[in-house]
Amino acid sequence: MVIDFAKIEQREAYGWMINSVGPRPIAWVSTLSASGITNLAPFSFFQAVSTNPPVLMFVPVNNRDGTKKDTLVNIESRKQFVVNLVSFKDSQVMNQSSMALPHEESEFEAFKIHSTPSLKVSPPRVSSAAVAFECVLHDVYPVGSNTNVVFGRIVSAYVDEAVLAGDGFPDPAKLDLVGRMGRDTYARTTERFDLGRP
Numbered sequence: 392m393v394i395d396f397a398k399i400e401q402r403e404a405y406g407w408m409i410n411s412v413g414p415r416p417i418a419w420v421s422t423l424s425a426s427g428i429t430n431l432a433p434f435s436f437f438q439a440v441s442t443n444p445p446v447l448m449f450v451p452v453n454n455r456d457g458t459k460k461d462t463l464v465n466i467e468s469r470k471q472f473v474v475n476l477v478s479f480k481d482s483q484v485m486n487q488s489s490m491a492l493p494h495e496e497s498e499f500e501a502f503k504i505h506s507t508p509s510l511k512v513s514p515p516r517v518s519s520a521a522v523a524f525e526c527v528l529h530d531v532y533p534v535g536s537n538t539n540v541v542f543g544r545i546v547s548a549y550v551d552e553a554v555l556a557g558d559g560f561p562d563p564a565k566l567d568l569v570g571r572m573g574r575d576t577y578a579r580t581t582e583r584f585d586l587g588r589p
């Protein structure tokens with residue numbers, strides 16, 4: 392079959408894309424509001440896009456009522472955020488933190504998620520995350536009327552030394568990251584294979 396994307400509604404495009412493109416990595420993004428309230432939410436439209444400068448991107452889509460998600464509001468205000476990576480042990484609480492809480496409520500407090508102060512940015516990191524990238528806002532690129540791509544330049548990273556391999560970089564097996572697939576399905580990274588570069 393062929394899907395003519397010129398003829399389908401956004402909801403259907405979402406269904407085809409979200410259930411086909413995967414597994415997607417998950418950015419667990421911590422931010423701080425203008426009044427100092429912490430916020431935490433997962434985003435699976437997420438990728439590393441550049442190493443010079445070192446830049447990550449993720450994509451907050453507006454709420455159904457057209458308002459911006461708290462994460463974007465906070466980033467536009469403070470110009471800083473932390474991308475925490477999600478290991479299997481954190482997957483349940485990561486999912487909980489996707490609940491739409493009022494702007495004045497912190498997911499860290501609501502779900503008793505431990506935070507640790509960051510080194511170079513004001514939003515804290517998730518204490519249990521093995522890797523956390525502290526970012527300053529590089530750019531926000533609007534796509535259509537309800538989507539914004541947020542680019543963040545990494546200024547510092549926390550890395551739990553327990554996940555490092557012999558070469559000093561993270562070992563995928565020790566990181567035990569999860570990925571988002573279609574519907575409510577996630578992927579673990581316990582089954583892996585190597586391919587030598589040709």
Ligand SMILES: Cc1cc2nc3c(=O)[nH]c(=O)nc-3n(C[C@H](O)[C@H](O)[C@H](O)COP(=O)(O)O)c2cc1C
Binds near residue numbers: 450462486489571
């Ligand atoms: C695994 C996972 C991935 C998600 N990915 C996205 C995403 O890429 N973009 C998005 O707008 N919302 C995504 N969401 C939904 C947001 O996490 C949710 O709307 C959250 O309430 C936003 O929080 P905030 O308003 O505090 O920013 C995802 C949820 C889950 C559980």
